[in-house]
């Protein structure tokens with residue numbers, strides 16, 4: 490994957506990898522905004538396909554990409570990548586980056602969650618897709634089953650990985666983190682379900698929230714790109 494480290498195609502100080510990631514972020518954000526407008530206009534079928542395929546492609550791309558780069562985002566490597574002053578780095582660059590990374594995690598969870606909610610909250614009237622206004626609540630039994638099966642799966646994967654690649658605290662943290670994340674998301678979800686029992690209302694409210702997250706993600710991502718590779722390029726990149 491060495492070509493990812495070669496100079497990028499936008500002609501800035503960025504590497505191929507950073508340019509590829511910025512290009513894909515632009516394409517995906519545009520796709521989701523178009524999908525959002527389709528929903529607002531009541532073109533639910535176009536909305537469904539754009540969001541469904543777009544979100545799967547996005548989750549797939551960024552997971553593969555970050556695994557290849559081994560999270561080697563310049564920023565995580567430290568100050569050398571940034572050519573601006575220490576104040577600018579501490580008070581502007583790092584805070585924007587931290588917000589960006591937190592939103593990436595929320596954005597990934599919301600992508601998967603919204604796809605599932607889309608399928609659960611939709612109904613067909615003739616051949617037209619529509620949101621169903623009836624209450625859509627997850628029972629405690631089902632929540633228990635989801636947490637239970639995730640825990641079992643994570644333990645199994647941990648045991649398999651441990652047996653083949655050796656046990657480590659780091660691996661344990663990753664799998665424990667996954668279980669905690671799923672339990673945490675379900676906890677928030679049950680609270681939200683009580684606030685908006687109707688699946689349709691929930692899809693609209695959380696869909697709007699997700700779209701705002703994606704727009705802020707694009708802005709913070711583009712800002713870090715601009716600062717690192719155009720305004721204040723450093724030693725690497």
Ligand code: HEM
Pocket residue numbers: 525528529530531532533536537540541544600603604605607608611612618619620692693694695696697699700
């Ligand atoms: C994955 C990300 C998704 C996001 C962020 C999202 C977001 C939204 C938003 C914000 C609305 C309300 C638009 C408005 O009236 O203001 C909406 C409506 C809707 N969504 Fe989604 N959605 C997603 C996925 C899906 C999927 C996968 C399906 C189907 C399986 C779906 C089916 C629908 C339907 C049927 C409507 C109603 C459209 C209408 O009013 O005719 N959505 N969505």
